[in-house]
Amino acid sequence: MDIFSNIFSYSIIHATIRMATPILLASIAVIITQKAGVLNVGIEGIMTMGAFTAIVVSSQTGSWLAAVLAAIAVGVFVACIISVAHLKFKADVFAVGMTINIFAISLSIFLLNSMFGIRGSFRPEDLAPLPKLTIPFLQSNEVLNSIFNNYGLLEIGAIVMVFGLRFFLNRTSGGLRLKSVGLNEMAAETAGIHIDRTKFMALVFSGVIGGLAGAHLSLGYANFFISSMVSGRGFMGIAAMFFSGGNPVISWLACLLFGFIDSTGSRLQAYGVPSEFVMMLPYITTIVVLSVSMWLRKRKSLLLASSVKTTGTHQLEDQKG
């Protein structure tokens, strides 16, 4: 019982949110592009460059705000590269994205070495980290302090973004146009929507969020930079996006699930659960979650197909899935 309470103690709540945030930000970034029919696998690269830019600017200017803005700018720049390659030159977005991911890691190593003569980890002394939000009167209680205090700006910001994105996608004309491009390009074009411009805007927006995600990694979650810092968190975000079928709120829940499994794993290990098993947990969860969501969606589309004879938008949505 003592061990049980040690594993599932209140500190796991904060840990879950902390671990979910980078995945959630990545997931938000890819939901936007996915809705426009572009799978932005370059999100890892955008995050890497964002993280690098943020820490460099923060250490040079001493301003976290400047750092965040610079990270966004670089995120947008990288997204523009992807857009030009994919939209203008019709390159396969998967190939472009993977190239960007590998390139970003190498570029950050190269720049770190040529700008500061540093190899590996970069941990500047005079760093302006992202502010943490604290409610003073809760500090006196250890439990409440752990659960409600010391959240990074973007840990809260990401949750706000989830609902912002949901509103945008479902309640604004821009969001509906964006979705129509992803659902049926030809129909959208017939309706007078500029396809490439919409996709471009989606990618740019994804660059903004990706840049923020990067800044969160190097200035919020941790206060250092190493090139391998993103470590698959962008891909976890893509998995969460697929799981949710592009629904921001469900995607958020999926990210929380990943975060919870991961932080439980960290705590289980210390009590003799084999580390091999614990390290499998996030991946098993991903596979199970994806399989369940695919099965549910398939069932739904079968039901639809039997009730609606004509090829409706739902089926198209399923194909795009």
Place this chain on the structure above:
Amino acid sequence: MKKRYKIISILLIVVLCAAMSIGCAKSDPAPAPAPADSGSSEAAAPAEPAGDLSDIRVGFVASGMLGDKSFNDNVWSGLQKAEAEFGITIKALESNETADWDSNLVAMAEEGYDLIVTPSQLTETLTRIAGDYPDVKFAIIDAEVDAPNVASLIFAQNEGSFLVGAAAAIFTTAPDIEGVNPENTIGFIGGMDIPVIHDFLKGYEQGAKYVDPDITVLVSYIGTFNDPIKGKEIAEAQYSQGVDITYNLGATAGIGVLEAMEESGKFAIGGDVDEDSKYPGHVLISELKRTDVAAYEMAKAVVEGTFKGGLVAMNLENGGMGTTDMSVMKAALGDKFPEEIITTLADLRTKIMNKEIVVDHEEGFTV
């Protein structure tokens, strides 16, 4: 349209190649300032090298990147010392991708390097290829490869870990130090769940239990040596479970462990390299695995033509293993520093060297 495809694909290939060449870029052999302690006897009396030694090439295939301020950097600094002293040429091939390590090793062997230093992650590859390159000498750290041109450097990390384990066990019961909790629990964080880390663990647990048989040691593995954020999370988890001091063996991922330590006001033990002064007042002691000494000695043996294959022991007795003297922590804590640690450790050190205490080891990690 077709043409555009062609152009973009050519561009992509160029970018990819550029990225790869940067990734595998030669680590610029910044002329390392010869360490002041490099034994002026040797430095002052250069053995009048017969001609130019710069065509003796020593390579290091890293299972990760330089800049980890740990294992890799340590090996590299040993080679840099050899470079400065003998004027040999050194080169490191780094990669975070497990898939690259094999090909990096083969590439260096194919290139005909005189000596190639590799970590234990490459044991299988080396076992397979050592025979194909009889003229290339290899030094493998932490593993045994049975071939005439391979020197297997076996470190007694269990001995160093025994000492720091004992130190942790005394420290966790120290009164009046802010951040030390009453719980009799210490932690151990390994990068990966691999035999060499188990060798550390065995010594650490034995050392801790030697001091206090009832102590609880929480053991966690990060699962990678390269993800510091995961390392931070693992450490946070341990610190929330009653651990006040943990043994950080995460290499690059360990950067996160130390950050978590500072943020939660707890303590840690440095692994493999001196981490005492990185966070003064937080790192009690560091276990020193002198891979730099090993790499340097191997390079020296090649230069002097005395290189021999077979097992090479690196332990407390011959200076291949050690610990820091805790002076940084002592300065930070002042009167509160438990003096008992220093006397106990000195005593244990002699006992290990006299074989009065036999430290447990993981199978295969002894000479």
